[in-house]
Amino acid sequence: MTNSVPSRHHDIADDLRHQITTGRLKPGERLPSEVSLAERYKVSTVTLRRALAELQGEGLVEKIHGNGNFVRGLRSKIMYVGGWGTLDPQTAAEPTLRITVRHTTVPASVHLTTLLKVPTGSPLAEYTCLSLEQGAPNGLARIYIPRDLAPAGVLDDDSVCREAATRFAVLGPSPATIRETASARFPTPDEASALRLGNKMAVLAITRIAIDAAGRVVEAALLAFPGDRVDAVFTAHHGLNEGPIQG
Structure with a gap:
């Protein structure tokens, strides 16, 4: 032996x-x-x-x-506020925080076709937002909007729309419904590269779908954060007159 x-x-x-x-x-x-x-x-x-x-x-x-x-430096936590965007007011006010925003037009992939309920290959406006603290990345958002719904303000660097982009928030008008799915998983190669993560470090991945009053999906956002750097807060609203749930 x-x-x-x-x-x-x-x-x-x-x-x-x-x-x-x-x-x-x-x-x-x-x-x-x-x-x-x-x-x-x-x-x-x-x-x-x-x-x-x-x-x-x-x-x-x-x-x-x-x-x-x-x-790897010890950096402050960031907070994802469900339904509103990644940065709470305290985090957004951090003087060391900087966010880059890039935009382009891409054809809808099969995955995005499913999320946005549009034909494969449809033109989508893509906004890639990367948040950095002291030059080190701590959050990545890829936001997709059907090209005919894309707010012109973001493309023109309008301050209001850009402020929403820097918070990873919904870019268009306030939707009627937001549906979010959160999961812990290993990063994709693109996420690992953008966030400078090892392939064994988990990320918190959030898929956010925004739906208007007519039931149309107006935006899909794919968000990724280093698992050791983020807290996520989701608030559930219940009617005041609702009774207890019966088993």
């Missing part, structure tokens, strides 16, 4: 993890280059990268393409 020997990359990950959790490596600090670390631990760069991948998957280290590996 042979005893299993821990892989070398686990030992390296354990050592770096200890340095991070004890404060020897500070949040935001750049790690030495992969070549330097490989020489320090007397391993190949392949083994070293496996150790870093383990820490990236745990959310302790983030790799920024072209800049290297950094200790």
